[in-house]
Amino acid sequence: MPTLRHHDSIAILDFGDGENRLSPEFLTEVHALLDTVVADGAAALVTTATGKIYSNGLDLDWLGANGDRAAEYVASVHQLFGRVLTLPMPTVAAIGGHAFGAGAMVAMAHDYRVMRADRGYFCFPEADIRIPFTNGMAALIQAKVSPKTAIAAMTTARRFGGPDALAVELVDAIAAEHDVLTTALDLVAPVGGKDQPTMTAIKSVMFAGVLDALRGRD
Numbered sequence: 001m002p003t004l005r006h007h008d009s010i011a012i013l014d015f016g017d018g019e020n021r022l023s024p025e026f027l028t029e030v031h032a033l034l035d036t037v038v039a040d041g042a043a044a045l046v047t048t049a050t051g052k053i054y055s056n057g058l059d060l061d062w063l064g065a066n067g068d069r070a071a072e073y074v075a076s077v078h079q080l081f082g083r084v085l086t087l088p089m090p091t092v093a094a095i096g097g098h099a100f101g102a103g104a105m106v107a108m109a110h111d112y113r114v115m116r117a118d119r120g121y122f123c124f125p126e127a128d129i130r131i132p133f134t135n136g137m138a139a140l141i142q143a144k145v146s147p148k149t150a151i152a153a154m155t156t157a158r159r160f161g162g163p164d165a166l167a168v169e170l171v172d173a174i175a176a177e178h179d180v181l182t183t184a185l186d187l188v189a190p191v192g193g194k195d196q197p198t199m200t201a202i203k204s205v206m207f208a209g210v211l212d213a214l215r216g217r218d
Contacts, residue, residue, distance in 0.1 A: 002026065004033045007185055010192065011042035017051035022102055023059040027076055031083070038088060043192030045087060046184045047110065048094040052120070055103025058131075077102055078136045078214040084109035085140070085210065086203040088196035094184035096177065101125055105137055108144050108170075114184040115166070117174040121159035128157040136214035143210045145169060 003014045013033055020026065037045055049055070063073060084091065084106060093099075093107035097120040104122055107113050115122060124141070126133055133141070133154065142150050149168040152158060162174040175183040204211065 002029045002033055004036060006042070007046075008189075009043035010185055010188065011037040011040070011045045012181070013037065013045060013047045015047065015049040015055060017049070019053050020049055020055040020103065021057060021059040022055065022077055022080070022106075023062050024073065024076065026059075027080055030080065034083060034087070038196070041196070042089055044090045044092070044188035046092050046094050046181065046188065047106075048181055048184070049096060052097035053103075054093070054095045054097055054099040054120075055106055056098065057101030057103040057105075074134060075216075078134070081105060081109045081136065081140055082211050082214045085207050086200055088199040088203075089194065090188040090191045092172075092184045092188050094181045095120065095122065095171070096180045099123070101129075101131075102137070105140055108141055112173075112184075112187055113171040114173045114175060114180055114187060115162045115171040116177055116180050117162040118177065119161075121161060122165045122170055123157065123159045124153050125157045127155055136210070136216070139210045139213035143207060 001016055005012050005014070058077065063070060066073070091110040092112040092114060093110040095107055095113060095115040097116065099107050099122050101124060104124055138154070141154060145153065146169065149170065152168060153170060160168070160170060165171045166174050173183055173187065
């Protein structure tokens with residue numbers, strides 16, 4: 001289950017040591033912890049995971065058993081993307097293992113991404129698993145990468161290791177296994193501590209089109 005700790009004034013949200021799929025329960029727990037991060041006035045936020053998986057994305061088992069709630073579920077996933085995208089502090093995803101599908105999209109919603117260099121994949125598998133991107137998902141990814149990278153990542157289902165993900169700028173830095181979290185902390189520490197309402201306003205303007213798409217207003 002997700003947990004929260006701090007390194008000085010930087011909040012560290014750990015998704016857990018499982019597959020960290022975006023189940024309804026997981027989403028509720030993450031939102032509650034983000035409420036705490038904002039209320040405590042954290043200077044920055046790092047998300048990470050304890051095990052070999054950052055997040056494997058949508059909870060397809062839950063979705064298969066609750067098909068009548070698919071629209072509600074996707075809207076709740078979009079809500080998390082939008083919230084992370086506009087959090088009132090610098091954010092970085094410390095990816096120590098696999099980030100797949102909607103899990104990779106959560107990482108994309110952060111300001112920065114640091115990935116383990118020697119193991120783990122960053123992947124949007126939708127083309128292979130026959131699940132098209134929603135307009136909001138596509139808008140989020142395309143807002144963060146070049147058109148060339150969007151084509152390579154979104155239409156091929158390619159699994160990018162750390163060095164390849166860095167080369168196409170899916171991530172901002174790579175590091176050895178034991179240095180991923182430290183690198184992420186070092187990345188955001190110098191830019192933290194800004195005024196929260198100002199940060200939210202800036203990000204909301206920067207990503208207004210993405211937010212509209214995530215809310216179904218595109």
